[in-house]
Amino acid sequence: MKYTKIALLLLTYLSVTACETQNDCNPCEKTGHSFYGFVDGLYWRAYEDGLDYAIVNNNGAAHIDTCGQVQRVNFDRRGGFRLGAGYYNEARDMGLMAYWTRFHTKGEDCLSKTFPETIFPVWTNPGTMLTTEQNAEACVRLDLDMLDAQLYAWFSPTCRVDVMPMLGIAYVRIDQIFNINANGGQSQGPVALVLDDDIDMCNDFWGVGPKVGIRSQWDLGCNINAVGKMDIALLYGRYDIKQNEQVAFSNDVDPTTFLQISCNKFRMCRPRFDLMLGLMWQTDMCDRYQLDLMVGWEQLYFFGQNQMMRFFDDVNAGSNLSVNGDLALQGLTVRIGFGF
Numbered sequence: 001m002k003y004t005k006i007a008l009l010l011l012t013y014l015s016v017t018a019c020e021t022q023n024d025c026n027p028c029e030k031t032g033h034s035f036y037g038f039v040d041g042l043y044w045r046a047y048e049d050g051l052d053y054a055i056v057n058n059n060g061a062a063h064i065d066t067c068g069q070v071q072r073v074n075f076d077r078r079g080g081f082r083l084g085a086g087y088y089n090e091a092r093d094m095g096l097m098a099y100w101t102r103f104h105t106k107g108e109d110c111l112s113k114t115f116p117e118t119i120f121p122v123w124t125n126p127g128t129m130l131t132t133e134q135n136a137e138a139c140v141r142l143d144l145d146m147l148d149a150q151l152y153a154w155f156s157p158t159c160r161v162d163v164m165p166m167l168g169i170a171y172v173r174i175d176q177i178f179n180i181n182a183n184g185g186q187s188q189g190p191v192a193l194v195l196d197d198d199i200d201m202c203n204d205f206w207g208v209g210p211k212v213g214i215r216s217q218w219d220l221g222c223n224i225n226a227v228g229k230m231d232i233a234l235l236y237g238r239y240d241i242k243q244n245e246q247v248a249f250s251n252d253v254d255p256t257t258f259l260q261i262s263c264n265k266f267r268m269c270r271p272r273f274d275l276m277l278g279l280m281w282q283t284d285m286c287d288r289y290q291l292d293l294m295v296g297w298e299q300l301y302f303f304g305q306n307q308m309m310r311f312f313d314d315v316n317a318g319s320n321l322s323v324n325g326d327l328a329l330q331g332l333t334v335r336i337g338f339g340f
Contacts (some may be wrong), residue, residue, distance in 0.1 A: 034090070038099075038292070038337035040082035046075040046105050046142055049325025050306045053138040053180045055120040057114060068120075073109040073138040073178075077331065078142075080104065088339075093154045101146040103329065110137035121182050123199050125245050125258045125311050130194055134184025140177065144329070147171040161220040170211045170233040172272060174327070176203040179306065195252040199259075199301065200244045201308050207237025207270060223283050227294065229276040236269050239307050259311070273301040276333060290339035294333065302327040 014266025051073050058067035084099030113119050118132035157163060180199040213231020220226055241264040246255040278296020285291060306325030311318075 030165045036339040037085045038335050041334045042080035044103055044331030045077040047328045048306055050323030051140060052122050054122055054136045057118045057120060073107050073140050075105045075107040078105040092276045095152050098149040103144045106141040108139045111309055123180055124197060126192055130185050132185055133182040136182040143175040145173045152223055162217040164215040165243055166213045166231060168211050169319050171208045172235055173206045182329055194247060196248040198246050202242040203306060203308050204240040205237060207235030209233055209235040225280045225282060227278050227280050231274050233280050234269055235272055238265060238267050240265050241307055249279045292337035294335040298333045299330040
């Protein structure tokens with residue numbers, strides 16, 4: 001108890017001293033440092049449209065009734081990182097910043113049903129003429145890498161608020177794999193058990209384009225600042241889509257290929273939206289070095305990222321619809337920065 005009281009008194013003294021020190025100085029005086037570097041720890045989760053892989057029917061009917069349940073595979077919450085460095089010209093109140101963001105994640109899901117419950121596969125090509133399945137599993141993987149470089153200006157509309165408009169360029173690479181496996185059904189054509197219905201899909205994209213945004217910093221006192229950032233980039237790049245489906249029947253020696261799309265490449269512009277809100281503790285050491293500690297909530301949004309194709313007609317085999325699903329990422333961002 002004695003040591004606890006001493007620790008509380010020490011923290012109280014340091015807090016009061018920090019506030020008094022800050023109040024003694026000129027709040028309008030900026031103490032920018034020429035060089036700055038930071039490391040971000042990311043703890044995000046990804047969400048994407050079009051990752052449903054089966055519909056569960058509870059009464060064993062040959063059609064989906066009101067008891068149908070859609071089964072989706074979700075991404076796990078995982079860690080990533082961001083590395084950045086920059087230069088600030090105090091005489092011109094302008095700076096240059098570049099950073100690399102890396103976040104890789106994956107997810108898995110599976111289900112198994114027995115009569116009267118059945119599984120309707122969602123991505124199976126109608127040309128396979130399969131009935132309902134008994135077992136299904138899906139896995140998804142997402143690899144995201146981004147490079148950003150930007151110029152920014154620094155001005156203060158009031159003594160307690162700093163505003164930094166940004167102009168730059170962004171590069172994004174997204175590699176995605178979506179695999180589904182089902183078995184236990186039957187063929188409506190030549191009667192045979194389905195030993196394995198394997199669907200492999202790739203949805204890769206890279207793009208580069210201009211970005212604009214704004215960052216603000218609000219002085220709350222005692223070296224604590226509320227910070228916010230918002231930017232949007234328009235990325236011009238290329239999609240590379242691959243889809244393959246093979247079915248192994250009980251009376252076949254080798255799996256039968258029902259779908260094999262190995263070349264589906266096209267160019268497109270896609271917007272990326274980035275938003276971050278947080279709190280930052282900032283201090284100067286020996287009037288020469290700057291230390292920043294920040295924790296915030298960040299959200300990224302990619303419009304129309306999922307371009308995998310659903311085939312729906314067993315007569316006209318080429319009939320398909322692109323999912324055109326959006327990709328979102330969100331989670332905690334923790335930063336440690338150092339300037340000199």
